[in-house]
Amino acid sequence: MAVLLGNHRCMTKSSPVRVLVARLDSDGDVLLTGPAVRAAAVGLRGRPTEVTLLASPAGAQAARLLPGVDHVLTWSSPWIAAQPPPVRRADLAALALRLARRRFDAALLPTSFHQSALPLALLLRLVGVRFIAAISADYPGSLLDVRLRPGVDFDDDAPEPERALALARAAGFTLPPDDDGALRVTPPPAVSHLVEPPYVVVHPGATAPARAWSPGRCAGAVEALSAAGHRVVVTGSPNERALTALVAGRSGLDLGGRTTFPELAGVLAGADAVVVGNTGPAHLAAAVGTPVVSLFSPVVPASRWAPYAVPSVLLGDQSAACRDTRARTCPVPGHPCLDSVTPAAVVAAVGELAGVAA
Template sequence: MTDRVLVARLDSDGDVLLAGPAVRAAAAGRGEPAEVTLLCSPRGEQAARLLPGVAEVLTWPCPWIDPEPEPVRPADVARLVDRVARLRPAVALVLTSFHQSPLPLALLLRLAGVPEIAAVSTDYPGALLDHRLRPDVDVDEDLPEPERALAVAASAGFRLPPGDDGGLAVTPPPDVTDLVGRAPYLVLHPGATVPARAWQPERCAEAVRALTAAGHRVVVTGAPGERELTARVAGRHGLDLGGATTFAQLAGVLAGADAVVVGNTGPAHLAAAVGTPVVSLFAPVVPAARWAPYAVPHVLLGEQDAPCRGTRARRCPVPGHPCLGSVTAGDVVAAVQRLAKGVAA
């Protein structure tokens, strides 16, 4: 009988994409392929459905991780426990970032009868974990997020199959020529789910004009709720696709681009998953060592020693947003040129 593995990553789309290599390791199984159920937040579902190796997606809005949590309701918790119990996974991999505890979810998984659970945990887990990795003892806290997740998978005996390079990946995206036209083009994605990680709209608009003046065609992308922003940024010079794509179509738009200019947000990791170089407008509220675009050429822009460093702030705590406010349109043009010449991280 094929084992079922539950992989949990309860954040947003970008975090789910970073879990992709660990999902593929789990799907490779321990001796024979396994079926992977990915437990994620509704905020991460659209990314989860693009990950190779996922057989089933189970969503649950986690009240200790969601940035806008609903009240805790016993019936909701009981429903999750029941759904997991009916799945009967042989093992669960609880994937978290350094500031999150896996133990509340591990408790619920134990109540659901999951016999084997692996996670990184700062706190003593008691009977909740079978494979515990301790931060800065068993796993370096500055590991990139995909490697941290792979370490959790390896602790339970799951490793990438031969020939898998461990990079980010999604299922092949659809053809989007009807939306974007023919290459070449660049993508500028001005929005971010966390406001502190977004470049100022007026700077984004300046970058579109500067990139156009440098001879590039610029496509501006955004979510349905960002149409006003993308229209402002695209202006008369860029192609505005704000709200015009599904997540899978966005992957196709990013895949066809020569480079993507974007903050530390989901589309940065989606660009990495389709192999497109990234100009990363990176606010240091979280460490770039852990969340920079993974395993693709990229240029990091932004003051990494700014006062907001390491605060995990959702809104910039420093007047003027200096970490990204110091970045100019000229810096973006120069970064694109560096990527075109192969001079990048």
């Protein structure tokens, strides 16, 4: 921390420490970084902080909901994005100029286990950031001031929020005693014009098809939940309208494409429970404290990516052949890890969770 506190930029006790937190993947990943962002926002040895979150276009809307974020910068990273843009000198030069103008004192790079923080660390060094902390399995040379090694400095199977918090702590940023480290977003808007409680949400879509329950199973669950006495709301993005219409059928209220991201948070906040795959809205539900029935495909480990710090029921075969493959499209015919789950199992899980406060 001496490097940070001795930064060349003239600082007084009242001047903020300018901190960059970079999370360059999706909305769900950004939400999981929220507790670390709040730690950075608390301040540093009596000095206030000003936190900027560098997010991808796929994560910016979540970044704007995180408590503690003062500014959001958006950039698509060629080494992080699932559909990466080509590497262009002009793009990197433009990003470098934007970062240099902000004159950051410190940067936190809380990447996931399959990502490298070092390309961004190099760019940050070149624009004058003197204190950089990151998680890195690879030797960083002079690129990092604080390096956390997965499996050495922390449990590599730790939940993603705890992984990011470990990095923040190592850099000198800690949550206050009254912050339990759960996921949070700023208070969502009222959504009474869309739906009134009580209801259960079914969110059938996922950015990776391997993580989605089949549409027919989702539709069957909506019918079964309705038959069990639940009012069912089906949510989805504008490009999922055909899917949500199919899943809602005649039994559910179709809100596909009808909510902004903050409004989606409001709809999830009002639900008794949310039925969703391992995708961004599962973490948004956790961030508003709503219990989650998690249809969890084991292509990534549940120990890292399951709904965090809320009551949840995990459904799906966690020992299936697709386990830990990180496949985006199911490699096994019939999608057995999720399609082995029945609508009746979902009804039972909702019955277990409905009305349970986080």
